[in-house]
Amino acid sequence: DPQLAVSVSHTTRPKRAAEVDGEDYHFIDPAGFEAMVAAGEFLEQAEVFGHRYGTAAREVADKRAGGRDVILEIDWQGAAQVRGQVPDLIGVFVLPPSRHTLKERLAARGADSPESMAKRLVEARSEMSHVADFDYVVVNDDFNAALDNLRAIVQAERLKTPVQAQRQRSLLAGLLS
The missing domain is CATH 3.40.50.300 (P-loop containing nucleotide triphosphate hydrolases)
Structure with a gap:
């Protein structure tokens, strides 16, 4: 479906062998992640099993501005954070x-x-x-x-x-x- 896009999350966890940076995740070091948090760049972010994960607000906004529906693969806490900012979220x-x-x-x-x-x-x-x-x-x-x-x-x-x-x-x- 060309009007459907999957958001690629940022993470501080190490890349697994079969994963591709920018496709599976945006792999980033903890300092870079923290800088993005401090700059308010995440729509949602959380720590899971000792690693940080976050969804970049700009990526989601750009895809939505292009008329696309965006799928976020996030946990319940992330969904609650997004729901507070994106009222038309469908969980x-x-x-x-x-x-x-x-x-x-x-x-x-x-x-x-x-x-x-x-x-x-x-x-x-x-x-x-x-x-x-x-x-x-x-x-x-x-x-x-x-x-x-x-x-x-x-x-x-x-x-x-x-x-x-x-x-x-x-x-x-x-x-x-």
Whole structure:
């Protein structure tokens, strides 16, 4: 969908082997991250498992100014921060189909020690307790089905009357004159 863009977050964590700077994340050192925080450049930012993550406000604003809907891959705390600044935020919480599947998916990444994985599972449980703060819930039991559900949400939001009234202003004016 050419009108859909994914925001690339900044992070202080080390780049993993298969990751590409600027595509997966903008990898930045802690001092650079702190400078961006001090300059108010982040729409949201948080520390997760000892590393900082943040969404650059300018990147999101530029994409939105170009008429694109922007997907932010953030946790519930980040979503709360963004909701305070972007009133038309639509929150989608993606759930794993089971605790067992979540554990399998974390293990398959091969990026965590057993201790780190245990912490991530505890954090995931805490994260899931905030599901009611979101507008939609998608269960990711099948990737393609979950993707179809996300596309349906985007399409439904684009068809809401306030959005269409704005996008179809000249059509409506012509029809009503």
